Every structure is written in C-alpha cells, then in structure tokens.
Amino acid sequence: MASDTRMNDVREELVVVPLRHPWRWVSGTVIVLLLAALGWAMSEAQIQWEDVPGFFTHPVMFEGLLNTIVLALAAQGGAIVLGVVVALMRLSANPVARWFAVGYIWLFRGLPVLLQILIWFNLALVFQNISIPGLFSVPTNLVMTTFVAALLGLGLNESAYMAEIVRAGLSSVDEGQTEAAKSIGMTPMTTLRRVVLPQAMRVIIPPTGNNFINMIKGTSMASVIAFTELVHAANNISSRNLEIMETLFAAAAWYLVMVSIASIGQHYLERAYGPR
Amino acid sequence: MALVEAIGVRKSFGHTEVLKGIDMEVERGEVVCLLGPSGAGKSTFLRCVNHLETIDAGRIWVDGVPVGFRASGGKLHELRERDAAHQRRDVGMVFQRFNLFPHRTALENIMEGPVQVLGRRKAEVGAEALALLERVGLAEKASAYPGQLSGGQQQRVAIARALAMKPKLMLFDEPTSALDPELVGEVLDVMTSLARDGMTMIVVTHEIGFARSVADRVVFLVDGAVVESGTPSDVLDDPQQPRTRQFLAKVL
Ligand SMILES: Nc1ncnc2c1ncn2[C@@H]1O[C@H](COP(=O)(O)OP(=O)(O)OP(=O)(O)O)[C@@H](O)[C@H]1O
Numbered sequence A: 001m002a003s004d005t006r007m008n009d010v011r012e013e014l015v016v017v018p019l020r021h022p023w024r025w026v027s028g029t030v031i032v033l034l035l036a037a038l039g040w041a042m043s044e045a046q047i048q049w050e051d052v053p054g055f056f057t058h059p060v061m062f063e064g065l066l067n068t069i070v071l072a073l074a075a076q077g078g079a080i081v082l083g084v085v086v087a088l089m090r091l092s093a094n095p096v097a098r099w100f101a102v103g104y105i106w107l108f109r110g111l112p113v114l115l116q117i118l119i120w121f122n123l124a125l126v127f128q129n130i131s132i133p134g135l136f137s138v139p140t141n142l143v144m145t146t147f148v149a150a151l152l153g154l155g156l157n158e159s160a161y162m163a164e165i166v167r168a169g170l171s172s173v174d175e176g177q178t179e180a181a182k183s184i185g186m187t188p189m190t191t192l193r194r195v196v197l198p199q200a201m202r203v204i205i206p207p208t209g210n211n212f213i214n215m216i217k218g219t220s221m222a223s224v225i226a227f228t229e230l231v232h233a234a235n236n237i238s239s240r241n242l243e244i245m246e247t248l249f250a251a252a253a254w255y256l257v258m259v260s261i262a263s264i265g266q267h268y269l270e271r272a273y274g275p276r
Numbered sequence B: 001m002a003l004v005e006a007i008g009v010r011k012s013f014g015h016t017e018v019l020k021g022i023d024m025e026v027e028r029g030e031v032v033c034l035l036g037p038s039g040a041g042k043s044t045f046l047r048c049v050n051h052l053e054t055i056d057a058g059r060i061w062v063d064g065v066p067v068g069f070r071a072s073g074g075k076l077h078e079l080r081e082r083d084a085a086h087q088r089r090d091v092g093m094v095f096q097r098f099n100l101f102p103h104r105t106a107l108e109n110i111m112e113g114p115v116q117v118l119g120r121r122k123a124e125v126g127a128e129a130l131a132l133l134e135r136v137g138l139a140e141k142a143s144a145y146p147g148q149l150s151g152g153q154q155q156r157v158a159i160a161r162a163l164a165m166k167p168k169l170m171l172f173d174e175p176t177s178a179l180d181p182e183l184v185g186e187v188l189d190v191m192t193s194l195a196r197d198g199m200t201m202i203v204v205t206h207e208i209g210f211a212r213s214v215a216d217r218v219v220f221l222v223d224g225a226v227v228e229s230g231t232p233s234d235v236l237d238d239p240q241q242p243r244t245r246q247f248l249a250k251v252l
C-alpha cells in the first residue's frame, strides 16, 4: 500500500512532452507558398478575368450546358439498361447469349470512344439507308444526327463497362438469397427485381458513379463532330471574340459544377443502399 | 395418397451419383427426420423435393403433383422456371444459413412472399405477418433488420417467412447447425410446436433428441441410399444395420 502511494507521487511529477511534427509544418508551408505563387501567376496572366462570368452565363454556353447534360444522362441511362441486359446474357445458361455478351463487351470496350463517335457519324458513307426490307427505310443522314452519333458512341462504350459492373454486382449476392427467393415461390424476374438487384446495388453504385462523372467529361468528345456541347459552345463563342482561355475557363467551371453535383448525388445513393 | 411420394430418385453431379434410387413416403401431418453422415445426400434430396435441383431418374409427387413437371396427354412436360416457381409456393424451406433478405426488416421478410408472389394486399398480409412473428416469439423484432438479430432469432424469422406462404409441407435443412448451442433450443421449440399443430415436415438434423421426441419416423441415409427407416425408438435405440450403429455411436 505504502509503496503504491510512492509510485503515484513519482508518476505525477513526470512532465508529458507531446510528440512534435516538424515535417508537417515544413510541407504545409511549401504547399501554401506554391499555391500563392500559382495565384500570383494567374493574376499576372494575360486573361480578362472580368469577362469569364459573362461567358459562364452566355446563351450559347447555356445551350452547350443543356446539351451536355441531356447527352450525358441519355448515354448513361441507356448504358445502364443495356448493361443489365448484357450482364444477364453474360450470366445466362444459354451459351450463344454468353458468347454474344463476351463479344459485345470485347468490341465496345475495346475501341476508343472518339473513334466510335466518328464511325457512327460517318455511317452514311457506307450505308445510305437504314432499313428493314419490306418494313421501313430511312436515309442514314436523317437519323444519324450529331446527337445520335455521340449518344451511340458514348452509350455503347459505357454499356460494355456497365455490363461488367452489373455482372460483378449480381455475382456478389450470395447464392442462398436466390434459393430463399425460389423457396417462397418467386419467379426469376421477381427474384432479380426484389432480392438480387437491391443487394447488388451496393457493389454497382460506386463504380457507376465514377463512370457517370467520366461520362460528363466524355461528352466533350462530341465536339469533334460539331455537336454543341460545352466545349464546342466555348469554341463557338471564342471564334467570334478570340478570348479562347476565358471561354474555356467558363466551360471548365461548368464541368466542375456538374461533377460536384454528381458526386453529392452519388454520396446519397450510396447511403440509401448502404449496409443495414 | 401420401403427401410426399418419392420413387427411385437418382441424382448425379458430374460423374458422382449422389442419390442412388431413393424411395420415400411422407403422410399428411407426419414428421420425418432424415439422418446420416456428411455427404450422404440429405440436402440434395431435400432440394429435389422443392425442385431446387432437377432429378435424373425417378419421380417425386407432392400432393399428387409431379415435382418439376406438368402432366397432360399422358405425358410429363418439364416445367419452365416460372411454372416451377408456382409449384414451390406450396412447399416451405428453411436453410442452415437462414438466408433472410438482409435489406428488409423481419416483418418485410415475412410479407415478401404473400405480397410479391401471391399478390395479396399489404394491409391484410401485415396483420398475418405480425401474428406469425408472435407465434415464433419475436413480435417486438418486427422492424429489426436480420443483421440486428441473433442466429436463433433469424432462423425463427426464416421459419415464419416460410409459413407465411401457408405451405402444405415444410422442409428443414439442418436448421440449427449454424447456431450457438444456447440458441438451438429456441428454434427446436418453434419446430416442435409446428409439428404439434399438424404440419407435415421433413427435417434433416443432427439433433437426435429432437428426432426422438418429435419425429414420427426416422430415415437413415448413407451414400445416397436409404439404409434404415422406422419409428425413432426402432432406429435410434435398436438399429439393425452396422452403418446406422456406427453413425449413432458417434453422434450420441
Ligand atoms: N452443386 C453440387 N455440385 C457438385 N457436387 C455436389 C453439389 N451439391 C452437393 N454435391 C455433392 O453431393 C454429395 C451429397 O451432398 P449433400 O449436401 O446432399 O450431403 P449432406 O448429406 O447434406 O451432407 P451434410 O451433412 O454435410 O450437409 C456430396 O459429396 C457433395 O459434395
């Protein structure tokens, strides 16, 4: 007992020296200095900063923004639907369907998106009409607008990625879940809709969110076929006033706004399908 | 006619024959316990009764209906998966690893079948589901997710989920094998009361005590064949076959 008290006395006399982090201060200072240098460079740069807000809200820029959003949503939406179908084919018992899915993914994932957009856009060079003999026939030029070509190029490529994402999601759900669903008499469709897909979502949503953010930026490739998305809109504006960097910065700001909103949406989706 | 009639059921996985011609009859209201060493084919047989596996030869009838087939014009037509699903409505199954739907609450798990499969109204199913939860002693856990329940509680919800379909037959595949010893009793109690209420049950189990007190008949399976069957006292206390004796010596 007595020795215990003595030990405590000794312990209380000891002074605590907190661990110091000198390198945090050094690296922090370096980063702040670099940022300050960058800010100074920007202020010295020959950019009409005061013109950027005007381009940001320019009617042509709004048109480009709207087209970008519509294209990105349509391409991603279509890709998700196609991706689910291809993933189901990939997992099906039918060997023909399985091989078709493998070939589909190999082709549309294997070619650069830019190339795919150009191929669709120039389809009229090799097929003058799109037709099902005896049913209908339309000139390819009429159908294959810049929007449709961009939609196909972006959407089909993305659908190949979505197929792999959905397949991974479906495979991640325990076999016992399907058996339990079967055992209460669920049909395959109901099992997929009520049991397997909701659980696969946890695996499917994060990479899909990343892909959608890529898709938003990927729409800029449609500028090569003169579809008026943001980059093409910026070029349209600057071709008249030659303020190239100013319009590009305005477009850049819109991309960051869209990507930020998409990230927030992804966060809430992940939470909604998170573990219980 | 017996509720379940199995004749000459054979099943192979690849080149290994797992069921080598099983004959079995289960009368209405009868409780049959399937015993046997690991790999004997107990689970496989149970899964065949519910058409979770197809059989290679023989036939299984449940309530006069050939499992996995439709009889018409003097022929048996193999069922599409959608129609097979329709047949499974009448047979409940309880799994070793519970297999509750983790994204739905206990109550929602129970309502899933009646609402999604039978297309009944949620309001009327909800009351029934609550009554079932009460019956398995879990009324206060209605809004808990499976992840928040103990193994024993999950298995009792799983039993309630199967009962919600008002099945004619209940299949249990080692329902207590994945449970901590102190949780086994609560699940066996629910099964015992179910048996007392006249449910027809086929139970794969290693719980000899349960088989002795609840089963009307015990069937002993080894290497895909029925070795011995009879009343619990006959098979468990006075086994005639050496394989049965060996097995019982190990588990008793
Ligand atoms: N899907 C399958 N594919 C290949 N072999 C299988 C499959 N299912 C079961 N088997 C094999 O069939 C045999 C019987 O398996 P089953 O699960 O029916 O045995 P069991 O009597 O239930 O054993 P346990 O007491 O271990 O559960 C085993 O040898 C097993 O490896």
Ligand SMILES: [Mg+2]
Residues within 6 Å of the ligand: B042, B043, B044, B173, B174
């Ligand atoms: Mg088994």
